Amino acid sequence: MATCAACGKTIVFGGVTKGKKRYCNQDCHHAATAIRYAELVPDDVAADRTHEVHQGSCPKCKGPGPVDIHTSHYIWSAIILTSWYSTPEICCRSCGIKAKLGAALLCMLIGWWGFPGGLIGTPIQILRNLFGVLFMPDSKKPSAGLEAMVRLGQGRPTMVEPTRAPTRQSPEEPGDAGNAIETRNAIETKDAGEDGDAADALANMDNEW
Numbered sequence: 001m002a003t004c005a006a007c008g009k010t011i012v013f014g015g016v017t018k019g020k021k022r023y024c025n026q027d028c029h030h031a032a033t034a035i036r037y038a039e040l041v042p043d044d045v046a047a048d049r050t051h052e053v054h055q056g057s058c059p060k061c062k063g064p065g066p067v068d069i070h071t072s073h074y075i076w077s078a079i080i081l082t083s084w085y086s087t088p089e090i091c092c093r094s095c096g097i098k099a100k101l102g103a104a105l106l107c108m109l110i111g112w113w114g115f116p117g118g119l120i121g122t123p124i125q126i127l128r129n130l131f132g133v134l135f136m137p138d139s140k141k142p143s144a145g146l147e148a149m150v151r152l153g154q155g156r157p158t159m160v161e162p163t164r165a166p167t168r169q170s171p172e173e174p175g176d177a178g179n180a181i182e183t184r185n186a187i188e189t190k191d192a193g194e195d196g197d198a199a200d201a202l203a204n205m206d207n208e209w
Protein backbone atom coordinates (compact mmCIF):
# COMPACT_ATOMS: atom_id res chain seq x y z
CA MET A 1 0.00 0.00 0.00
CA ALA A 2 1.18 3.54 -0.72
CA THR A 3 2.30 5.88 2.03
CA CYS A 4 1.78 9.63 2.07
CA ALA A 5 4.95 11.57 1.19
CA ALA A 6 3.97 14.29 3.67
CA CYS A 7 2.58 12.65 6.81
CA GLY A 8 3.76 9.05 6.29
CA LYS A 9 0.28 7.61 6.83
CA THR A 10 -0.83 4.60 4.81
CA ILE A 11 -3.18 5.60 2.03
CA VAL A 12 -6.10 3.19 2.13
CA PHE A 13 -8.52 4.93 -0.23
CA GLY A 14 -7.98 7.62 -2.83
CA GLY A 15 -5.10 9.97 -2.37
CA VAL A 16 -3.54 12.59 -4.59
CA THR A 17 -0.63 11.96 -6.95
CA LYS A 18 1.70 14.86 -7.77
CA GLY A 19 4.63 13.88 -9.95
CA LYS A 20 6.17 10.77 -8.42
CA LYS A 21 4.79 11.52 -4.94
CA ARG A 22 1.54 10.39 -3.41
CA TYR A 23 -0.34 12.19 -0.65
CA CYS A 24 -3.42 11.38 1.47
CA ASN A 25 -5.20 14.48 0.19
CA GLN A 26 -4.69 18.07 -0.91
CA ASP A 27 -3.93 19.10 2.69
CA CYS A 28 -0.93 16.80 2.79
CA HIS A 29 0.20 18.01 -0.61
CA HIS A 30 -0.03 21.61 0.66
CA ALA A 31 1.93 20.63 3.77
CA ALA A 32 4.72 19.20 1.63
CA THR A 33 4.84 22.41 -0.42
CA ALA A 34 4.86 24.50 2.76
CA ILE A 35 7.80 22.49 4.12
CA ARG A 36 9.83 23.24 1.02
CA TYR A 37 9.19 26.97 1.53
CA ALA A 38 9.82 26.78 5.28
CA GLU A 39 13.35 25.62 4.56
CA LEU A 40 14.01 28.92 2.78
CA VAL A 41 13.30 31.08 5.87
CA PRO A 42 16.62 32.59 7.08
CA ASP A 43 17.91 31.08 10.34
CA ASP A 44 18.05 34.37 12.30
CA VAL A 45 14.47 35.28 11.30
CA ALA A 46 13.25 31.83 12.34
CA ALA A 47 15.14 31.96 15.66
CA ASP A 48 13.78 35.41 16.59
CA ARG A 49 10.22 34.52 15.74
CA THR A 50 10.48 31.18 17.57
CA HIS A 51 11.68 32.97 20.70
CA GLU A 52 8.73 35.37 20.49
CA VAL A 53 6.23 32.53 20.14
CA HIS A 54 7.86 30.54 22.95
CA GLN A 55 7.69 33.47 25.37
CA GLY A 56 4.30 34.68 24.13
CA SER A 57 0.85 33.85 25.44
CA CYS A 58 -0.92 30.58 24.70
CA PRO A 59 -2.91 30.70 21.44
CA LYS A 60 -5.47 28.34 22.98
CA CYS A 61 -6.28 29.77 26.43
CA LYS A 62 -4.53 33.18 26.10
CA GLY A 63 -2.71 32.38 29.36
CA PRO A 64 1.02 33.01 29.90
CA GLY A 65 3.75 30.95 28.18
CA PRO A 66 6.12 29.27 27.75
CA VAL A 67 4.41 27.92 24.70
CA ASP A 68 5.66 24.90 22.81
CA ILE A 69 4.45 21.94 20.78
CA HIS A 70 2.33 19.44 22.63
CA THR A 71 1.37 16.35 20.67
CA SER A 72 -1.67 14.25 21.48
CA HIS A 73 -1.93 10.71 20.17
CA TYR A 74 -5.17 9.13 19.07
CA ILE A 75 -6.45 5.78 17.88
CA TRP A 76 -9.83 4.47 16.88
CA SER A 77 -10.88 1.06 15.65
CA ALA A 78 -13.81 -0.57 13.92
CA ILE A 79 -13.59 -4.36 13.70
CA ILE A 80 -10.67 -4.88 11.26
CA LEU A 81 -9.89 -1.21 10.71
CA THR A 82 -7.66 0.74 13.06
CA SER A 83 -6.56 4.31 12.55
CA TRP A 84 -3.76 6.03 14.48
CA TYR A 85 -2.85 9.64 14.32
CA SER A 86 -1.04 12.32 16.28
CA THR A 87 -2.00 15.96 16.53
CA PRO A 88 0.72 18.48 17.41
CA GLU A 89 -0.53 21.75 18.86
CA ILE A 90 1.18 24.98 19.84
CA CYS A 91 -0.03 25.76 23.36
CA CYS A 92 0.98 26.26 26.99
CA ARG A 93 1.82 23.44 29.39
CA SER A 94 -1.57 23.32 31.05
CA CYS A 95 -3.43 23.17 27.71
CA GLY A 96 -0.93 20.49 26.63
CA ILE A 97 -1.66 18.38 29.71
CA LYS A 98 -5.41 18.70 29.20
CA ALA A 99 -5.16 17.72 25.52
CA LYS A 100 -2.99 14.68 26.21
CA LEU A 101 -5.16 13.41 29.06
CA GLY A 102 -8.25 13.97 26.91
CA ALA A 103 -6.62 12.02 24.09
CA ALA A 104 -5.69 9.17 26.44
CA LEU A 105 -9.29 8.98 27.61
CA LEU A 106 -10.59 8.99 24.04
CA CYS A 107 -8.17 6.19 23.09
CA MET A 108 -9.46 4.22 26.05
CA LEU A 109 -13.03 4.61 24.77
CA ILE A 110 -12.68 4.16 21.01
CA GLY A 111 -9.27 2.55 20.47
CA TRP A 112 -9.95 -1.07 21.36
CA TRP A 113 -12.72 -2.07 19.02
CA GLY A 114 -10.58 -3.61 16.30
CA PHE A 115 -8.49 -6.76 15.99
CA PRO A 116 -5.53 -6.93 16.13
CA GLY A 117 -4.65 -3.24 15.56
CA GLY A 118 -6.85 -1.80 18.27
CA LEU A 119 -5.67 -4.19 20.97
CA ILE A 120 -2.01 -3.53 20.19
CA GLY A 121 -2.24 0.14 19.37
CA THR A 122 -4.49 1.41 22.15
CA PRO A 123 -2.07 0.81 25.06
CA ILE A 124 0.75 2.28 22.97
CA GLN A 125 -1.16 5.49 22.22
CA ILE A 126 -2.35 5.81 25.84
CA LEU A 127 1.25 5.44 27.06
CA ARG A 128 2.50 7.98 24.54
CA ASN A 129 0.00 10.50 25.90
CA LEU A 130 0.94 9.74 29.51
CA PHE A 131 4.66 10.03 28.72
CA GLY A 132 3.86 13.32 27.05
CA VAL A 133 2.38 14.55 30.34
CA LEU A 134 5.36 13.28 32.37
CA PHE A 135 8.03 14.58 30.00
CA MET A 136 7.00 18.08 29.04
CA PRO A 137 9.03 20.16 26.59
CA ASP A 138 11.87 22.11 28.26
CA SER A 139 10.33 25.38 29.45
CA LYS A 140 13.66 27.24 29.19
CA LYS A 141 14.17 26.93 25.46
CA PRO A 142 11.94 26.30 22.45
CA SER A 143 11.98 22.79 20.99
CA ALA A 144 13.23 22.04 17.49
CA GLY A 145 9.65 21.12 16.65
CA LEU A 146 8.41 24.58 17.61
CA GLU A 147 11.00 26.17 15.37
CA ALA A 148 9.92 23.92 12.52
CA MET A 149 6.29 24.98 13.02
CA VAL A 150 7.22 28.66 13.21
CA ARG A 151 9.22 28.26 9.99
CA LEU A 152 6.13 26.81 8.35
CA GLY A 153 4.14 29.88 9.37
CA GLN A 154 6.85 32.23 8.14
CA GLY A 155 7.32 30.38 4.88
CA ARG A 156 3.69 30.59 3.84
CA PRO A 157 3.46 34.20 2.59
CA THR A 158 6.12 33.44 -0.01
CA MET A 159 4.03 30.61 -1.43
CA VAL A 160 2.87 32.71 -4.37
CA GLU A 161 4.55 31.09 -7.32
CA PRO A 162 4.65 33.74 -10.03
CA THR A 163 5.24 31.17 -12.77
CA ARG A 164 1.87 29.60 -11.98
CA ALA A 165 -0.15 32.75 -12.64
CA PRO A 166 -0.83 32.11 -16.37
CA THR A 167 -2.69 28.89 -15.50
CA ARG A 168 -5.38 30.85 -13.69
CA GLN A 169 -7.80 30.41 -16.58
CA SER A 170 -8.72 27.09 -14.97
CA PRO A 171 -9.15 27.95 -11.30
CA GLU A 172 -11.86 25.30 -10.95
CA GLU A 173 -9.23 22.57 -11.25
CA PRO A 174 -9.09 20.93 -7.79
CA GLY A 175 -6.49 23.32 -6.68
CA ASP A 176 -3.48 23.73 -4.50
CA ALA A 177 -2.52 26.91 -2.70
CA GLY A 178 -1.21 28.33 -5.95
CA ASN A 179 -4.59 27.97 -7.55
CA ALA A 180 -6.35 29.56 -4.61
CA ILE A 181 -4.12 32.57 -5.00
CA GLU A 182 -4.65 32.58 -8.72
CA THR A 183 -8.41 32.52 -8.21
CA ARG A 184 -8.10 35.52 -5.95
CA ASN A 185 -6.03 37.28 -8.60
CA ALA A 186 -8.69 36.52 -11.13
CA ILE A 187 -11.37 37.99 -8.89
CA GLU A 188 -9.31 41.07 -8.21
CA THR A 189 -8.78 41.49 -11.92
CA LYS A 190 -12.52 41.19 -12.46
CA ASP A 191 -13.31 43.77 -9.79
CA ALA A 192 -10.85 46.18 -11.30
CA GLY A 193 -12.43 45.49 -14.67
CA GLU A 194 -14.89 48.35 -14.22
CA ASP A 195 -11.97 50.72 -14.43
CA GLY A 196 -10.77 49.20 -17.68
CA ASP A 197 -7.18 50.39 -17.73
CA ALA A 198 -6.39 49.06 -14.30
CA ALA A 199 -7.60 45.61 -15.35
CA ASP A 200 -5.51 45.69 -18.49
CA ALA A 201 -2.46 46.75 -16.51
CA LEU A 202 -3.04 43.88 -14.06
CA ALA A 203 -3.57 41.36 -16.83
CA ASN A 204 -0.39 42.48 -18.58
CA MET A 205 1.52 42.26 -15.33
CA ASP A 206 0.31 38.70 -14.82
CA ASN A 207 1.31 37.73 -18.34
CA GLU A 208 4.80 39.07 -17.83
CA TRP A 209 5.17 36.63 -14.93
Ligand SMILES: [Zn+2]
Binding pocket: 004, 005, 006, 007, 008, 009, 023, 024, 025, 028
Ligand atom coordinates in the same frame (compact mmCIF):
# COMPACT_ATOMS: atom_id res chain seq x y z
ZN1 LIG B 1 -0.74 12.56 4.41
Ligand SMILES: [Zn+2]
Binding pocket: 058, 059, 060, 061, 062, 063, 091, 092, 093, 094, 095, 096
Ligand atom coordinates in the same frame (compact mmCIF):
# COMPACT_ATOMS: atom_id res chain seq x y z
ZN1 LIG C 1 -3.04 27.38 27.20
